[in-house]
Each structure stands twice: as C-alpha cells, then as structure tokens.
Amino acid sequence: MNKKEEEFLSLLKKNRELQTIVQNEIEKNREKDEVLFAQNKMAALGEMLNNISHQWRQPLMEISSLFIPIEGKLNLDIEVKKEEIKESIENLNIITKYMSSTIDDFRNFFATTKEAEEFKVLEQINTAYRLTSASLKANDILLEIRVSKNPKIIGYKNEYTQVLINLLNNAKDALVDRKTLNPKITISVKEENDEVILKIEDNAGGINVTPIEDIFKPFFTHGKKNGTGVGLFMSKLIIENNMNGKLLVNNTNLGAEFKIITSNNTVK
Ligand SMILES: Nc1ncnc2c1ncn2[C@@H]1O[C@H](COP(=O)(O)OP(=O)(O)OP(=O)(O)O)[C@@H](O)[C@H]1O
Numbered sequence: 001m002n003k004k005e006e007e008f009l010s011l012l013k014k015n016r017e018l019q020t021i022v023q024n025e026i027e028k029n030r031e032k033d034e035v036l037f038a039q040n041k042m043a044a045l046g047e048m049l050n051n052i053s054h055q056w057r058q059p060l061m062e063i064s065s066l067f068i069p070i071e072g073k074l075n076l077d078i079e080v081k082k083e084e085i086k087e088s089i090e091n092l093n094i095i096t097k098y099m100s101s102t103i104d105d106f107r108n109f110f111a112t113t114k115e116a117e118e119f120k121v122l123e124q125i126n127t128a129y130r131l132t133s134a135s136l137k138a139n140d141i142l143l144e145i146r147v148s149k150n151p152k153i154i155g156y157k158n159e160y161t162q163v164l165i166n167l168l169n170n171a172k173d174a175l176v177d178r179k180t181l182n183p184k185i186t187i188s189v190k191e192e193n194d195e196v197i198l199k200i201e202d203n204a205g206g207i208n209v210t211p212i213e214d215i216f217k218p219f220f221t222h223g224k225k226n227g228t229g230v231g232l233f234m235s236k237l238i239i240e241n242n243m244n245g246k247l248l249v250n251n252t253n254l255g256a257e258f259k260i261i262t263s264n265n266t267v268k
C-alpha cells in the first residue's frame, strides 16, 4: 500500500468513526427529548389531577346531600313518595355520569396514540377546556372560544391537547402573576386552504423576552418561581416535528398570541 492509499484508508476510518459519534449524539438527543416529553406530560397530568379533584368536590357534595330529605322522612316515619325517590336516583345518575366523564378525559389523555389519526379541533379544545376549567374559574379567568368551523386535523390528538393545555397554563400563569384586570383568554379557529390555524390570545400584557423565540428553548423560563421551561419547547417539538406544523408567537397590544398551524390533510 502506498502512502496515498494509507492516508485515504485512514480518512475513511475517521469518517466512519465520526458518523458513529454523530449517530450516537442524535440518538442521545432523541432520548433526552423523550424524557422531557414524559416530564411535560406528567406536569400536565399533575395539573389535571388538581382540576379533577376541584371538579369532583361539587358533585360529591351534591351526592352526599341528595338523599338527606328522604333519609329524614324515613327516620320520622313520614311516607316517601315514589316520585321523590325516582327524582333523586335520576339526579344521582346525572352526577355520576358527569364524574365518570372527567375520569374518561383523564384516561384518554394518558394513553399515547402511536398512529396519526383524524380528529376534530373543537373536541380537543373542549377536552383541554374541561381539564383546565377549574383552575381558570378559580382565578376568574374568562375563556372565550370562537369557532365558526370545526375543521379536521390529521395527527396526534392527545399531543395536540397537551399543547393546548401548555398554552392555556402559560396564559393563566401570566394573568395571575400580573394580576390582570378582567383576565381573558380567547381561542379561535380558522381554516385557510389546507391549513388549520388555532390562535390562543391573552390580555396579560405580552412576553417580555428578546428575542421572543427564546421562549421555545429547552429549560427557558422567565419570571416564574416554579417554571421548568419545558412547556413551550415540548409544544414546538410536538407541532413541528411530530405533526409537521408550525407554532408561532407574537405580542399583540393586549398580550401574547400563539398560533398553531397544522395541515388538515397530510402528515409526514
Ligand atoms: N402567555 C404568556 N404571557 C407571558 N409570558 C409567557 C406566556 N407564555 C409563555 N411566556 C414566557 O415564556 C416562558 C417559557 O414558557 P414555558 O411554558 O416553556 O416554561 P414555563 O411556563 O416557565 O415552565 P413550565 O415547564 O412549567 O411550563 C415563561 O416562563 C414565560 O416567561
């Protein structure tokens, strides 16, 4: 083997080694993203558990008082009408149905969908709303949903809901932190050609970070006591890598505005 050949072979070897290193780093990065994904989902679940316990308190109280009048009458040997018992049973059924629907939301959200599927945007908005409504209400935050159409998206619906929950939680955090008067979040949906554009706006005064895109960096958190800085990084990954869409942000004169743009017919 001459010198040229030797050099060439050693270069080839180095090249291969480099490729393995790059491959390993990519793999490591992917694993890191998966851990972050699980972490962000756990945080969203924690928030949801909070909401479920809020949402159950009221119906539990109702259940516990539902049969008090009947019990009282029985104890006093007063005749109880059939109708009265029937009505209480019906009410009991309504309340338990409601309670079981909150549990269904929880279970559905926990299941990860492996295959992209077709889903309606409004259904996921409603799920995200049900899972955050208790903490929104507790902070007197008004949520306005403006949807004239209910477009379909092809993608991962639980992950889409996870993004909505992240964005709603961020808006709520900003509104609560800044003690905004008449706190309000608006969700609107429109369809343009083959794109579905979902907009979430708040009136908390906006994002004071420059460049504003920094908020999407992993572990970037600003002005929060318990922020992990994972929410928006994960949201961008879900929309842009998994669903081939775009997650954009800008400030309006009232507050922050996030846009989720996804395609209504294709996914990579
Ligand atoms: N609607 C908003 N109004 C004002 N600032 C916002 C808004 N949404 C996001 N931000 C800013 O962007 C930062 C990053 O948000 P991100 O959701 O990634 O992390 P976090 O909320 O700090 O932590 P967590 O991991 O718990 O979500 C926030 O700390 C906040 O400063």
Ligand SMILES: [Mg+2]
Binding pocket: 166, 169, 170, 231, 232
């Ligand atoms: Mg957040």
